[in-house]
Amino acid sequence: WSSLDCQPVRLDLAPNLFPGDSPQSKASLLSDPISGCRTKVEFALKLGYSEELVLLVLRKLGPEALINDMLGELVKLGTKTEMEPQRSPTVSQSPSSSLCCSSSSSSNSSLDSFRLMCPSPLPEDKDNFRPVVVDGSNVAMSHGNKEVFSCQGIQLAVDWFLDRGHRDITVFVPAWRKEQSRPDALITDQEILRRLEKDKILVFTPSRRVQGRRVVCYDDRFIVKLAYESDGIIVSNDNYRDLANEKPEWKKFIDERLLMYSFVNDK
Numbered sequence: 001w002s003s004l005d006c007q008p009v010r011l012d013l014a015p016n017l018f019p020g021d022s023p024q025s026k027a028s029l030l031s032d033p034i035s036g037c038r039t040k041v042e043f044a045l046k047l048g049y050s051e052e053l054v055l056l057v058l059r060k061l062g063p064e065a066l067i068n069d070m071l072g073e074l075v076k077l078g079t080k081t082e083m084e085p086q087r088s089p090t091v092s093q094s095p096s097s098s099l100c101c102s103s104s105s106s107s108n109s110s111l112d113s114f115r116l117m118c119p120s121p122l123p124e125d126k127d128n129f130r131p132v133v134v135d136g137s138n139v140a141m142s143h144g145n146k147e148v149f150s151c152q153g154i155q156l157a158v159d160w161f162l163d164r165g166h167r168d169i170t171v172f173v174p175a176w177r178k179e180q181s182r183p184d185a186l187i188t189d190q191e192i193l194r195r196l197e198k199d200k201i202l203v204f205t206p207s208r209r210v211q212g213r214r215v216v217c218y219d220d221r222f223i224v225k226l227a228y229e230s231d232g233i234i235v236s237n238d239n240y241r242d243l244a245n246e247k248p249e250w251k252k253f254i255d256e257r258l259l260m261y262s263f264v265n266d267k
Contacts, residue, residue: 037063040070049074129166131232134158135223136173136202138236143263149177149185151192156266157235158201170226171196172219175204224250233257 037058044054057073058065136154143153154171161169173193181187196202207216224243227234228250234240237260244251 040067043067044070044074053077131168131230132161132166133223133227133232133234134169134171135234135236135238136171137219138238142237147186149187151187151189153263155192158196169201171202172205172222173202174216174219175207176214176216224254227257228253233259235259235261237261
């Protein structure tokens with residue numbers, strides 16, 4: 001939530017501003033292109049709350065209200081509106097359903113109208129996303145029930161983030177996983193690795209054979225180092241305890257930026 005902290009701004013919160021105000025008067029509320037309230041309003045609109053409801057809460061709490069307080073007030077007002085739909089027909093969804101369906105047409109229309117009111121264009125959503133670094137081996141083995149290196153699991157993980165607008169995604173997989181499947185190293189849907197590599201999403205960590213023995217790099221170090229340097233997140237169920245003990249800054253990063261997951265069949 002720290003990235004959502006807002007700077008205080010001065011707003012005209014006169015009682016006659018809402019309801020029934022014109023688009024011009026609403027625009028005056030949000031006219032400052034660097035206003036912290038722009039972040040708050042856009043965030044609430046993406047969750048599916050109506051523009052009128054968001055402006056009402058801002059008028060009630062004031063421009064310096066914390067975003068958690070604003071969301072709490074939105075939940076209360078949204079619940080009341082659900083119980084009395086005839087009094088505010090503009091709010092047709094409960095907050096909980098909006099969270100699950102944030103791409104609804106009502107949310108999109110509210111966000112579009114907000115962007116039209118702003119004098120300068122808002123940054124694209126992808127600009128607000130952290131880079132994603134996926135532990136390919138961990139994800140693939142998890143999807144394969146720890147028995148098979150399932151490349152489909154990697155594709156599912158990548159698609160999960162792509163569907164949400166992420167574009168900076170890197171998957172690390174040891175290069176020896178390009179070898180043919182063997183009874184002691186089962187691998188399925190291997191062509192997915194080549195496709196993701198071609199799309200510049202997957203990176204193979206180096207490996208080679210020396211006198212018949214496979215020599216591999218420590219791919220965990222690649223994962224943690226890239227995520228740390230790019231200020232991103234790590235997608236893995238590994239806790240990287242040895243690397244956390246290696247550097248204090250890596251320990252703090254792993255504690256705060258490790259995104260764990262579960263597979264339920266192909267979800």
